[in-house]
Amino acid sequence: MGRGRRGPAATVPGKMPKSVLTPQAEDYPRWYQEVVAKAEMAENGPVRGTMVVRPYGYAIWERMQAELDARIKAAGARNAYFPLFIPESYLKREAEHVEGFSPELAVVTHGGGKELEEPIVVRPTSETVINAYFSKWLQSYRELPLLLNQWCNVVRWELRPRLFLRTTEFLWQEGHTCHATSEDARACCLHILHDVYESFMVEQLAVPVLTGRKTDAEKFAGADASYTCEGMMGDGKALQMGTSHLLGQNFARVFDTMFLNEEGEREYAWQTSWGVSTRLVGALIMAHGDDSGLRVPPNIAPVQVVVLAVRDEGGAGEAAASVARQLADRGVRVELDSRTDTSFGRRVIDWELKGVPLRVEVGPRDVAAGEATLARRDDGTKQSVPLAALVERAQSLLADIQSGLLDEARRRLDSRLVDVSSVEEAIEASQSGFARMEWDDADEAALNAAGVSVRCLVRADGTVPDPEERSELRAVVGRAY
């Protein structure tokens, strides 16, 4: 936490502030920082730009990993692991790649107390090392396509870090593939974009995204084309949530990644690479969070239901434990909160901060009536439910909450995405959301001067353009994280 900054708790000495967090409308970035801190997601590490991910934040990441990993494997990829350290010479082989990454590289010059003969780079991404091994392993078209994925950390030196959104070290998944034809590589790249990333974001994170192609200015260094999933955050700004790149034969050429084709000729492999990172946690926070804290969609929530024993009287403690057990038996991710030495209100607020989708309150009054109280985190409504019907009701409410959060996010995206016909209108529209316009009219220099950028390019029908496609395209512009 920074010095010279105040949480709302500091404004009135001796008194609790009215609200737990700075309201979003008052100061969105501050709201974000406070949620991350108070929901115990993460904090800054000792080295600038590094991040300590706390158990609750990491639990969310683990849920994301589990869902993504299943989809990645279903797409045909296998997991592997490549080293953190990469010879600097590898990076230098692909001219555009080094040029793009050199400003943000961490370079190791000493090891074992001696200066190294060749500097070692801490991986900013692994195309180069992985290609060094692809070239060794790959022999025949019969081995294609070859799809590998790795879960790891990477380092890109950042000047202005923000927890989860932009840190010097972050966790991610990077997929790397080799294909026999350009068409097959393209199909894979888009399959990952839509059927792994977009589907995960919509179904699990309940965040609708726009998919499109990056402009040359924003594409991956060394790629022929980059495709992106762009989400709209609560303040109308865009967040790049995932990217899938078509590498062509660029890396294959410099690393000699070749195979023998059906005609018996040696040919360079056609490649893709793709990744999503812990930035997704930031996306989750900003896509659904409200003035009371996080709102985590049930599908991704590490805790879907918290059962609160209001106090340990009238059998409430036992009843709460029993409810929690029943929910767990039905496969619900549930946590029992029986800390009755802490006040009820405090505990409610803490669980709201953490965004647990559904809260079950069990107190003496509920027990006497044979009921429990269910409180939804998404809309704040409460209802009493007979204990016998509780598990069923909880499960149906979780489903409602999941779809409700998606609908809400979709309405925001739809209502704040407007079609415009000039740079001036685009800048105006970007103050509250996205603008869509003819790409030919989108003067990037003029937009950038106003703090706005082209997030992605799409066709008139909304589908993603081919790598070389340039005419009749629409540009989606907005402010970006």
Next chain:
RNA sequence: CGGGGCGUAGCGCAGCCUGGUAGCGCACCACCUUUGGGAGGUGGCGGUCGUGGGUUCAAAUCCCACCGCCCCGACCA
């Protein structure tokens, strides 16, 4: 790197201008009363005042240098 701000207890801050016993709120510990939307009382623990130097009988306070952090601008998942 350019501009602005800030370093005092775990967190948020006051004290500095006008040198002289280091304070407040929250958190934490103990006990009692509490518990259906941030509980109250009483007692307690906790600080090399960012670092180094200088001025002075005396420095959190004045002077110099350095370091760090935060915010705003040029790059990125």
